[in-house]
Amino acid sequence: MEQSMMPATPSLQDDKDPLALEAVEQPAAARRNLGFWMVFVGNLLVDMPSALDLTAVSTALPTIVDHLHGSDFIWASSAYAIASTAILPIVGGFVSVFGRKPAIVAFIIFFAIGSALCGAAQNMTMFIAGRAVQGLGGGGCIAVTEIIYADLIPLPERGKFYGITASVWALASAVGPPIGGAFAGSGIWRWLFFLNLPICGVSLVLVVSFLNVRTPRDSFRAKIASMDWIGIFIIIASTLMVMIALTQAGVQYPWTSARVLAPLCFGAVGLVLFFIVESFWIKNPTVPRFIITNRTTLSGYLGTFFHGIVSIAAIYYLPVYFQACKGASPIGSGVDLFGIAFTIAPFAIMMGVSAEVFRRYRPQNYTGWVITIVGFALLSTLRADSSRAQYVAFQVVVGVGLGMIWIGTQFPILAPLPFSNNARALAFFTFVRAFAWGWGTVVGGTVLQDTLRARLPAALLADVPAGAQLAYALIPAVAGLEEPLRGEVRAAFAESTARIWRVMIGMSGAGLLTCFLMQEVPMRRALDEQWGLTNISQPAEGGGEAVATPGAATQAGA
Known part of the structure; x- marks a missing residue:
C-alpha cells in the first residue's frame, strides 16, 4: 500500500492555534454511511441521561431531600454543577492528547458509577457524593459529544443536526419532569438514577463498536507531558473556590462572612491569573x-454564560412555584413544566435550520434574547392565585427565547475559526455553560432564601433548623398549614420566585448586550479531518485489504 493512501494519525504537534492555520474549504458529500449514523445515535444516547438528570431530578429533589432527612438542597443541586464544571477544563486537552474514544468511554463509566451511588444513597452525604461523581461523568460526556458532533459535521450543516440533538433535550424536558414527579410521589425516586445504568450500557456498546477514530501515537509519557497541568490546576482550584463560596453564601453563612468572601476573592483572582498565564x-x-482576541467568538462565550444562568434558573425554580404556591404534587409540577419543556426544542431546531438556510446567526440571537426578556418579565407578574393559563402561557414565551439561544451562541464561537471542530474551543464552550449553570442554581437559591427569610412569619422560621434551605424545608409542610398562615406562606413563595425572575430579566439583558460584539462571519465548511471517522472503503483491486480514509464526516457526509 502506498504511503499516500495511509490515514493521517494525529500527534501532539498537530494541535496548533487554529487562527494561525489556513483551512481549505471542503465540499459536502452526498451521503453519510452507517458508521456515521451509529456514532450519532450513540452520542444521542450519551446525551439522554444527562438531559434526564437535569429535568427529572430538579422536580424530585424536594422529595429526595425530605426522604433522606436532609436540608441542604443547594448542595444536592450544586454538587453536580460544581463537579461537571471542574472536570471540563481538562476535556479539550484530554481528547486532543488521548483521543475521543477513550475519553467518552471513561466519562460514561463515571456517570454510571455516580448514578448507582445516588440510587443507593442512605443519607444526604452519600447522595451529594454520588451527584459529584455523576457531575464528573455527565460534564465530560456532554463536552466530548459536542466535540465528536463537530468532528463529523461541517458548521453550516450543523444546524439540522443540532435540531436532532435538541429533540433529545425536548424529549427529556417533556418526559423528565413527570417521570421525576411520578417516581418521587410514589416513593421510588431511586429509580431515577438506576434507570441511567442500562442507557449508559447501550451507549457504551455503540461507542465502542462504531466510534472508530484515530488517536495520537505518541508515548504515554509524552501525552502526559503535553497537558497544561499548571493551567488546569489554577482553573480547577479557582472554579471550586468560587462555586463553593456561592453555594454557602446566604444560606449557611452570610455574604459578608470570611467563609464566603475569602474563597470568592481567591477564586476570582485565580481565574484572572489563569487567563494571564494561558495568554x-x-x-x-x-x-x-483567540477567545479574548476575536470579538465574535468572545460574544458567543459571553452569551453562553448568561443563557446558562437564565435557563437553569427557569428549569430549577419553576417547580418551586408550582409545588409551594399551587399545591402541586411532584408529578403535577412536572406536568406544569410542559409549557417550557415543549417549546425549547422546537425553537432550537428552527434556529439551527434558519442558520443553515440563510447562513446568518446574528438576527436569531438578538431575537431570542428579546423574547427571553419579555418572558421573564411576564413570569415576574405571577402571584400565588395566578391561573394555570397564565403560568403556562408565560412559560411558552420564555421557552421560545431560551430555545433560540440554546444553540445560537455556538455559531459565533466557531464561525471565525478555520476548523469548526476545534476541541479546546468546544470544551471551553461546555465549561462556560456548566459554570453558568452553577451560578444559576446558586443565584436563584440565594434570592429565594433571602426573600423567604424576609417575608415568612417569624414563628414559622423558628421551626426551621439553622442553616437549612428554607424552600425545601417548608414545601412538604405547606399543604398541612392552617389558614391564614398557609396563604401567607404561599404569597411569600410567589414573591420570592417573582424576584428570581426579575434578576433573570437583568441577566437576559446582559445576554442581549453581548450580541453587539457579534459580527456576521461566514460559516466555514472546513474540518480538521485528522479527527474524523476512519471509513472503510471498497476493497482494492485484486481483493486487497480495505483502505481506511480520513475524514469520513465530510467524505461520506451529506
Whole structure:
C-alpha cells in the first residue's frame, strides 16, 4: 500500500492555534454511511441521561431531600454543577492528547458509577457524593459529544443536526419532569438514577463498536507531558473556590462572612491569573487565546454564560412555584413544566435550520434574547392565585427565547475559526455553560432564601433548623398549614420566585448586550479531518485489504 493512501494519525504537534492555520474549504458529500449514523445515535444516547438528570431530578429533589432527612438542597443541586464544571477544563486537552474514544468511554463509566451511588444513597452525604461523581461523568460526556458532533459535521450543516440533538433535550424536558414527579410521589425516586445504568450500557456498546477514530501515537509519557497541568490546576482550584463560596453564601453563612468572601476573592483572582498565564506563558494552553482576541467568538462565550444562568434558573425554580404556591404534587409540577419543556426544542431546531438556510446567526440571537426578556418579565407578574393559563402561557414565551439561544451562541464561537471542530474551543464552550449553570442554581437559591427569610412569619422560621434551605424545608409542610398562615406562606413563595425572575430579566439583558460584539462571519465548511471517522472503503483491486480514509464526516457526509 502506498504511503499516500495511509490515514493521517494525529500527534501532539498537530494541535496548533487554529487562527494561525489556513483551512481549505471542503465540499459536502452526498451521503453519510452507517458508521456515521451509529456514532450519532450513540452520542444521542450519551446525551439522554444527562438531559434526564437535569429535568427529572430538579422536580424530585424536594422529595429526595425530605426522604433522606436532609436540608441542604443547594448542595444536592450544586454538587453536580460544581463537579461537571471542574472536570471540563481538562476535556479539550484530554481528547486532543488521548483521543475521543477513550475519553467518552471513561466519562460514561463515571456517570454510571455516580448514578448507582445516588440510587443507593442512605443519607444526604452519600447522595451529594454520588451527584459529584455523576457531575464528573455527565460534564465530560456532554463536552466530548459536542466535540465528536463537530468532528463529523461541517458548521453550516450543523444546524439540522443540532435540531436532532435538541429533540433529545425536548424529549427529556417533556418526559423528565413527570417521570421525576411520578417516581418521587410514589416513593421510588431511586429509580431515577438506576434507570441511567442500562442507557449508559447501550451507549457504551455503540461507542465502542462504531466510534472508530484515530488517536495520537505518541508515548504515554509524552501525552502526559503535553497537558497544561499548571493551567488546569489554577482553573480547577479557582472554579471550586468560587462555586463553593456561592453555594454557602446566604444560606449557611452570610455574604459578608470570611467563609464566603475569602474563597470568592481567591477564586476570582485565580481565574484572572489563569487567563494571564494561558495568554503569555503556556505553550499548549487549555483555553484558546483567540477567545479574548476575536470579538465574535468572545460574544458567543459571553452569551453562553448568561443563557446558562437564565435557563437553569427557569428549569430549577419553576417547580418551586408550582409545588409551594399551587399545591402541586411532584408529578403535577412536572406536568406544569410542559409549557417550557415543549417549546425549547422546537425553537432550537428552527434556529439551527434558519442558520443553515440563510447562513446568518446574528438576527436569531438578538431575537431570542428579546423574547427571553419579555418572558421573564411576564413570569415576574405571577402571584400565588395566578391561573394555570397564565403560568403556562408565560412559560411558552420564555421557552421560545431560551430555545433560540440554546444553540445560537455556538455559531459565533466557531464561525471565525478555520476548523469548526476545534476541541479546546468546544470544551471551553461546555465549561462556560456548566459554570453558568452553577451560578444559576446558586443565584436563584440565594434570592429565594433571602426573600423567604424576609417575608415568612417569624414563628414559622423558628421551626426551621439553622442553616437549612428554607424552600425545601417548608414545601412538604405547606399543604398541612392552617389558614391564614398557609396563604401567607404561599404569597411569600410567589414573591420570592417573582424576584428570581426579575434578576433573570437583568441577566437576559446582559445576554442581549453581548450580541453587539457579534459580527456576521461566514460559516466555514472546513474540518480538521485528522479527527474524523476512519471509513472503510471498497476493497482494492485484486481483493486487497480495505483502505481506511480520513475524514469520513465530510467524505461520506451529506
